Amino acid sequence: MDSTVKVxxxxxxxxxxxxxxxxxxSAAFLSGFGAGLSLAPTRPAPVAAVGEEPPEFAVFWExxxxxxxxxxGELPTMQEATYGAIRGVLMxxxxxxxxxxxxxxxxxxxxxxxxxxxxxxxxxxxxxxxRLIIVEPLPGRPAAQAGIQQGDxxxxxDDTPIQNMTLIEAISxxxxxxxxxxxxxxxxxxxxxxxxxxxxxERIEIEVVxxxxxxDDIAYVRLTEFNARATQELKEALRELMAQEPRGLIFDMRxxxxxxxxxxxxxxxxxxxxxLVLTEKGKGGLQREYPVEGGGLATEVPLVVLINMGxxxxxxxxxxxxxxxxxxxxxxxxxxxxxxxxxxxxxxDGSELRVTIAxxxxxxxxxxxxxxxxxxxxxxxxxxxxEAGHDPQLERAVEYLLTGK
Amino acid sequence: xxxxxxxxxxVALAFSVMTASYAAGYGTHWWLNKDNxxxxxEGDQFTVFWExxxxxxxxxxxxxPTAQQMTYGAIRGVLTxxxxxYTTFVEPxxxxxxxxxxxxxxxxxxxxxxxxxxxxxxxxxxxxxxxQRAGIVEGxxxxxxxxQEITPDMPLEDVxxxxxxxxxxxxKLTISRAGYLEPLVFEITREKVDTPTVTWRLLEEGQGxxxxxxxxxxxxxxxxxxxxxxxxxxxxxxxxxxxxRNNSGGxxxxxxxxxxxxxxxxVVLxxQRRDQEEKSYPVQGGGEATDIPLVVLVNAGxxxxxxxxxxxxxxxxxxxxxGENTFGKxxxxxxxxxxxxxxxxxxxxxxxxxxxHEITGNGLTPNIVVPLTEEDRAQGKDPQLDRAIAYFxxxx
Numbered sequence: 001m002d003s004t005v006k007v008x009x010x011x012x013x014x015x016x017x018x019x020x021x022x023x024x025x026s027a028a029f030l031s032g033f034g035a036g037l038s039l040a041p042t043r044p045a046p047v048a049a050v051g052e053e054p055p056e057f058a059v060f061w062e063x064x065x066x067x068x069x070x071x072x073g074e075l076p077t078m079q080e081a082t083y084g085a086i087r088g089v090l091m092x093x094x095x096x097x098x099x100x101x102x103x104x105x106x107x108x109x110x111x112x113x114x115x116x117x118x119x120x121x122x123x124x125x126x127x128x129x130x131r132l133i134i135v136e137p138l139p140g141r142p143a144a145q146a147g148i149q150q151g152d153x154x155x156x157x158d159d160t161p162i163q164n165m166t167l168i169e170a171i172s173x174x175x176x177x178x179x180x181x182x183x184x185x186x187x188x189x190x191x192x193x194x195x196x197x198x199x200x201x202e203r204i205e206i207e208v209v210x211x212x213x214x215x216d217d218i219a220y221v222r223l224t225e226f227n228a229r230a231t232q233e234l235k236e237a238l239r240e241l242m243a244q245e246p247r248g249l250i251f252d253m254r255x256x257x258x259x260x261x262x263x264x265x266x267x268x269x270x271x272x273x274x275x276l277v278l279t280e281k282g283k284g285g286l287q288r289e290y291p292v293e294g295g296g297l298a299t300e301v302p303l304v305v306l307i308n309m310g311x312x313x314x315x316x317x318x319x320x321x322x323x324x325x326x327x328x329x330x331x332x333x334x335x336x337x338x339x340x341x342x343x344x345x346x347x348x349d350g351s352e353l354r355v356t357i358a359x360x361x362x363x364x365x366x367x368x369x370x371x372x373x374x375x376x377x378x379x380x381x382x383x384x385x386x387e388a389g390h391d392p393q394l395e396r397a398v399e400y401l402l403t404g405k
Numbered sequence: 406x407x408x409x410x411x412x413x414x415x416v417a418l419a420f421s422v423m424t425a426s427y428a429a430g431y432g433t434h435w436w437l438n439k440d441n442x443x444x445x446x447e448g449d450q451f452t453v454f455w456e457x458x459x460x461x462x463x464x465x466x467x468x469x470p471t472a473q474q475m476t477y478g479a480i481r482g483v484l485t486x487x488x489x490x491y492t493t494f495v496e497p498x499x500x501x502x503x504x505x506x507x508x509x510x511x512x513x514x515x516x517x518x519x520x521x522x523x524x525x526x527x528x529x530x531x532x533x534x535x536x537q538r539a540g541i542v543e544g545x546x547x548x549x550x551x552x553q554e555i556t557p558d559m560p561l562e563d564v565x566x567x568x569x570x571x572x573x574x575x576x577k578l579t580i581s582r583a584g585y586l587e588p589l590v591f592e593i594t595r596e597k598v599d600t601p602t603v604t605w606r607l608l609e610e611g612q613g614x615x616x617x618x619x620x621x622x623x624x625x626x627x628x629x630x631x632x633x634x635x636x637x638x639x640x641x642x643x644x645x646x647x648x649x650r651n652n653s654g655g656x657x658x659x660x661x662x663x664x665x666x667x668x669x670x671x672v673v674l675x676x677q678r679r680d681q682e683e684k685s686y687p688v689q690g691g692g693e694a695t696d697i698p699l700v701v702l703v704n705a706g707x708x709x710x711x712x713x714x715x716x717x718x719x720x721x722x723x724x725x726x727x728g729e730n731t732f733g734k735x736x737x738x739x740x741x742x743x744x745x746x747x748x749x750x751x752x753x754x755x756x757x758x759x760x761x762h763e764i765t766g767n768g769l770t771p772n773i774v775v776p777l778t779e780e781d782r783a784q785g786k787d788p789q790l791d792r793a794i795a796y797f798x799x800x801x
Contacts, residue, residue: 088482
């Protein structure tokens with residue numbers, strides 16, 4: 001009798017772990033909007049016993065009951081107050097990678113597991129000053145069609161100001177069911193007053209790899225995100241390109257905001273034949289090395305990697321590993337500078353807490369948090385270039401592969 | 406020479422009051438520590454907070470703040486959901502300074518305390534106060550207060566609080582002074598140090614024209630104002646200018662006291678609380694200056710308690726407002742001290758002028774609008790005061 005009960009409990013546990021794993025994979029999969037570096041979860045949220053509050057916390061309830069009894073104005077619900085309190089704690093911690101996402105927004109992110117989402121089709125990122133910037137409107141997608149441009153700052157979504165929101169919160173507001181509209185208030189360089197743009201959302205299927213042969217037998221492959229499918233898509237593209245025996249390969253990670261840590265190791269391993277991809281330093285000085293996996297498809301061909309300010313997190317891992325090993329050279333602009341690793345937790349009410357659990361360093365031990373990676377050859381890309389359809393960074397990469405300098 | 410020094414001290418004082426993170430709230434209320442455990446329902450809904458807290462404690466990479474700082478963060482986070490800029494949380498140390506400011510006096514040594522660029526804490530004694538009498542000179546650097554070492558990274562506010570203390574107690578300062586190899590030790594008995602908020606004088610332009618400026622509404626302001634009015638009248642003042650420019654407010658009771666110096670009857674303000682009947686605060690009677698012709702100077706920095714006084718004078722036609730539109734803060738805060746000496750300023754009411762003007766977002770519009778430009782300020786001109794003088798001379 002006893003043993004039967006145990007078996008049943010064991011099964012339940014496994015089931016719970018599986019559900020959590022699915023939820024978290026979806027949360028980390030940001031489909032063209034995302035940033036960050038995520039790990040799969042290791043444990044469900046601990047359940048707090050009632051009455052186990054630290055003594056310092058007593059003033060919280062004093063304050064809350066004062067508000068409840070005395071405040072002149074509309075009171076928040078207990079749920080809003082609770083979420084406010086969590087966000088306040090995160091503010092006190094002051095780590096930009098650690099964030100809280102309410103159940104509604106966490107649920108929206110779950111659609112990403114399908115490899116697509118419903119939104120406006122733009123890559124965005126949060127600047128250190130708390131402003132949301134359009135890194136790239138995806139060609140042919142609603143944002144681009146409505147005239148949104150690279151470098152635009154988004155001030156409001158519908159009527160909600162988004163300054164100082166987390167990236168994910170801002171994204172959640174921009175997204176919504178296909179066919180509905182969203183109104184963005186845009187601040188654009190050279191335009192004095194902010195203006196509004198109304199965009200009809202549509203279903204955006206994400207293909208994260210794009211590849212082709214350029215002139216002079218040079219192969220080009222671009223990776224836009226490190227999602228769960230990225231390694232597979234990249235391998236297929238490299239197989240096709242390498243079959244044509246190119247004289248050089250350009251790997252484009254511009255505006256790639258990151259994704260899974262494990263995927264970054266797999267991607268870097270396509271280009272390197274040994275050594276380390278990164279070193280992770282966790283709590284209590286715990287250090288973990290991630291070696292190259294071996295069996296890479298493009299470990300010999302001359303290599304140039306394109307990067308820019310939108311290359312963040314997992315992109316910076318790959319770029320850093322290639323630069324440190326001398327395997328290839330980096331062309332473009334300084335990268336974003338995000339070197340923290342987050343572990344997403346699903347809380348009991350479906351909200352999500354992403355916690356910075358580690359920092360990573362390049363194989364040579366370089367710190368890139370807040371600094372970024374500096375390319376070997378710096379080439380700017382101006383708005384005029386963009387408007388004229390020029391890509392001086394790509395041109396410089398081709399020139400390097402043809403001339404060796 | 407002497408006048409100049411006094412003025413510079415007055416300026417420095419104004420700064421010290423402003424930088425002590427003074428929030429324009431009124432009224433103090435002592436929060437009796439009732440049963441402050443969460444109800445079962447609150448506790449249930451709050452479960453996710455503790456889930457998040459424990460995850461952070463377990464997994465967060467980097468140094469977590471103390472449980473106290475995380476608690477304060479949680480309180481501030483809840484306050485952001487109220488969407489009211491005046492409901493604020495004040496930590497114990499700034500709260501202590503704020504209390505001193507509102508009291509209008511504190512126990513101290515009578516010296517200006519400032520932080521040099523290199524982080525050193527430097528003293529400048531006031532005339533005839535304990536610090537000067539004990540031998541402190543300008544430029545002395547504080548190394549220790551009692552047995553507490555002073556380090557360059559210590560916030561100024563912390564050092565000020567160490568030096569202040571109850572009247573009659575002794576503080577031991579260890580001082581480094583230029584030209585001395587060894588540190589000097591001074592034992593100084595703290596005295597009551599006043600922070601005046603009212604300045605007054607008889608203006609030279611125009612006959613019998615008195616000028617009174619109030620910078621803040623503290624517990625001592627009404628007493629100071631009474632002295633000012635009596636002295637000005639004794640000196641022959643027959644008309645009065647009350648300057649409330651850049652006065653950010655203070656205590657509600659003081660605003661009523663101050664308004665009552667100028668009004669003979671009627672209402673000073675109406676207050677509306679949650680789930681309560683409107684309450685009126687009548688003029689107290691027995692004012693010192695209820696008949697004398699009056700002009701009140703206001704500007705965008707005239708807020709809160711100042712707007713109560715200006716609004717009551719304007720609505721009763723007791724005087725004329727000259728200057729710029731006022732700030733527009735029509736809410737009342739109570740300050741509750743929490744069990745760990747931190748405090749919560751809670752918006753508990755909305756107030757209205759006697760004619761029921763809503764102040765929030767509108768402010769008061771002066772009867773005679775006179776701007777003061779950056780240029781005026783740079784040239785030391787004061788067209789608003791000039792207009793007030795002209796008003797009395799021309800009667801319009």
